[in-house]
Amino acid sequence: MSLNWNKLAAGTLQVLFLLLVGPKITVNAQDDNPLQQCTSSSSVDLDLEQFSGIWWEVARQPAASMFCTQINITAVGNDEVDIVTWYSNTATYPWVNQSMTLTNFSMQDTIPNTGGYNLSFVAPPTVTPYTAFKILATDYTNYTLICGYTNATDSTTAFAMILTRDRTPSTDALTALETQGSTFNSNFGSSMTLVTQDDTCYDNHSNRNTFSVLYIFVMCLITCLLNN
Numbered sequence: 655m656s657l658n659w660n661k662l663a664a665g666t667l668q669v670l671f672l673l674l675v676g677p678k679i680t681v682n683a684q685d686d687n688p689l690q691q692c693t694s695s696s697s698v699d700l701d702l703e704q705f706s707g708i709w710w711e712v713a714r715q716p717a718a719s720m721f722c723t724q725i726n727i728t729a730v731g732n733d734e735v736d737i738v739t740w741y742s743n744t745a746t747y748p749w750v751n752q753s754m755t756l757t758n759f760s761m762q763d764t765i766p767n768t769g770g771y772n773l774s775f776v777a778p779p780t781v782t783p784y785t786a787f788k789i790l791a792t793d794y795t796n797y798t799l800i801c802g803y804t805n806a807t808d809s810t811t812a813f814a815m816i817l818t819r820d821r822t823p824s825t826d827a828l829t830a831l832e833t834q835g836s837t838f839n840s841n842f843g844s845s846m847t848l849v850t851q852d853d854t855c856y857d858n859h860s861n862r863n864t865f866s867v868l869y870i871f872v873m874c875l876i877t878c879l880l881n882n
Contacts, residue, residue, distance in 0.1 A: 697769035814841035
């Protein structure tokens with residue numbers, strides 16, 4: 655009994671000694687800071703041919719005032735891209751009516767050390783401020799995870815976004831992507847705001863086109879009747 659007690663006491667003293675004089679493990683407050691996480695994250699090297707094509711923005715954190723967002727990326731030559739983003743700028747007018755463009759951007763022009771790209775778009779009648787975009791992960795055929803920021807010293811400008819090839823991915827697919835993204839940046843997760851990508855994004859265009867065709871048909875009919 656005495657021997658077991660001595661062993662227990664010795665073990666307890668050893669643990670206390672390690673806690674008092676051993677290396678201290680602390681959690682950096684910046685570990686949960688999405689801006690710091692993004693500035694220190696590396697952007698993956700992209701295959702432009704595979705990355706080109708249409709992407710849909712399906713989730714973002716924090717929420718933005720853009721809806722029905724479509725991003726069309728076209729490879730130009732070996733290392734340049736044209737990017738056209740179509741979107742709606744108000745929830746009360748949800749169908750696409752705005753655009754931003756970037757032409758002949760060199761993918762060699764990356765952010766030093768960590769990669770990523772500083773992009774500024776022409777959005778008539780203005781030009782958007784330069785914004786850093788980092789591709790955290792992509793499989794080219796299904797999803798892309800992005801973090802970014804407009805000001806590297808202002809945490810309110812940090813954001814995360816999920817792009818997919820499928821305009822309306824399933825809830826399970828989105829949840830899986832949010833979870834995957836949270837391993838890179840704390841702006842990802844279940845709190846992300848879903849971006850409107852439903853029928854309202856294009857039904858109104860169809861309705862307006864149908865109305866236009868009907869209007870032309872009626873006017874032609876009236877003209878023919880009057881001529882007769």
